[in-house]
Amino acid sequence: MARRRRGLPVDGVLLLDKPQGMSSNHALQRARRLLQAQKAGHTGTLDPMATGLLPVCLGEATKFSSHLLEADKVYRTRVRLGEITATGDAEGEVIERRAVKSFDDDEIESVLARFRGDIEQVPPMYSALKHRGRPLYQLAREGKTIERAPRRVTVYDTRLLGRDEAGFELEVTCSKGTYIRTLAEDIGQALECGAHITALRRLRTGPFADDAMLTLEALEARGGQAEREAALLPADVLVAHLPCFEVDDMSAGRLLQGQQALTDTAGLSEDSPARLYRDGVFLGLVTVIAAGVIAPRRLVASTH
Structure with a gap:
């Protein structure tokens, strides 16, 4: 029987101001505990001596963190x-x-x-x-x-x-x-x-700057869970540089089941990644596999 993951299904990106003298992993775990998140990962370490911007990905956002690893x-x-x-x-x-x-x-x-x-x-x-x-x-x-x-x-x-x-x-x-x-x-x-x-x-x-950062102390001072989660950016900010598709319920259902769907892919070449939305809700990434045809690439597990 699979062990149930402890914590809450918290999704999003925290722009953390890592303090001096703390490892990136320690800072990550402190933030994860404050947010009671089930899953967390960062997007490139900072030395313990270093301070500043450490984007922390929580929940479904961890699926797209690799896009930030490549960032300038x-x-x-x-x-x-x-x-x-x-x-x-x-x-x-x-x-x-x-x-x-x-x-x-x-x-x-x-x-x-x-x-x-x-x-x-x-x-x-x-x-x-x-x-x-x-x-x-x-x-x-x-x-x-x-x-x-x-x-x-x-x-x-x-x-x-x-x-x-x-x-x-x-x-x-x-x-x-x-x-x-x-x-x-x-x-x-x-x-x-x-x-x-x-x-x-x-x-x-990448697109994130230090003027939007929070320290661990500031996050803790927010008090309740809702207030702390309000500090998070949505997971799709990690892939905001990619083109996007808005699809109907039928196409979304096909893609969420691992099938292909038809849509207008004008201007995009084969193998191009793109964001997928249904009614404005981010569903993950798809890939253009042929003119007018997209297939799932990395989708979120839920849209809660």
């Missing part, structure tokens, strides 16, 4: 020059100190320009990437170093926000998979003085 991100970070740490951030031991010469803004901008566009990064050892089933950070804590292949990422912009004798503050707009710690280390190497980050905050993930 915006970060604000503080870069300290002259010190290289084991982890690339302020939580690691300082393993090397170097003299820092006096830089003017033009010199810094010249180096930043070298790290815009498509670049290659070697993932840090202190990361959640796995080697033979084990996260690299576990191996790093054992003093082991594994060879990592470079990865191509895109840095759309690195904007210098301010600077002082210790370092500078940057706003970075980048593709998925970009390690800001590694970017700061590489910039430090290019400046010939080394660097690590002392602060990191995620400001944007």
Whole structure:
């Protein structure tokens, strides 16, 4: 007999402001308990040191979280020059100190320009990437170093926000998979003085920005279940960039039973994903399999 899942069937997306010093999973579980949700998942981890936007998907929204994993991100970070740490951030031991010469803004901008566009990064050892089933950070804590292949990422912009004798503050707009710690280390190497980050905050993930975030404390202060659920965005915000179909009851019934349905697919090619609605209610995703024909791709389990 299947075990009944504990909690309530809460569906939606919470834009959580992850606090410093807490892992993404711990923050996720705290939010899930506050909402009494049966199921929850996040859309890309933040380091414990980092703060900011962590979209938490609840219930049926977890089915569409992969679309946000692919999204571009915006970060604000503080870069300290002259010190290289084991982890690339302020939580690691300082393993090397170097003299820092006096830089003017033009010199810094010249180096930043070298790290815009498509670049290659070697993932840090202190990361959640796995080697033979084990996260690299576990191996790093054992003093082991594994060879990592470079990865191509895109840095759309690195904007210098301010600077002082210790370092500078940057706003970075980048593709998925970009390690800001590694970017700061590489910039430090290019400046010939080394660097690590002392602060990191995620400001944007895909269409979501930090001005709509809630802290765990603010969520808890909302009191009742209804008030807390009112903070959630609907699951279809995760796929709002996709085209959509509004179908009648007969077509919806066919699709919900795993069958194909006929509709106007003008302008869409085969294999195109699209949102599906009946009477304005989101039913999930379908795929165009031929001109005028759609088939279920990932549907919600219910429309409560």
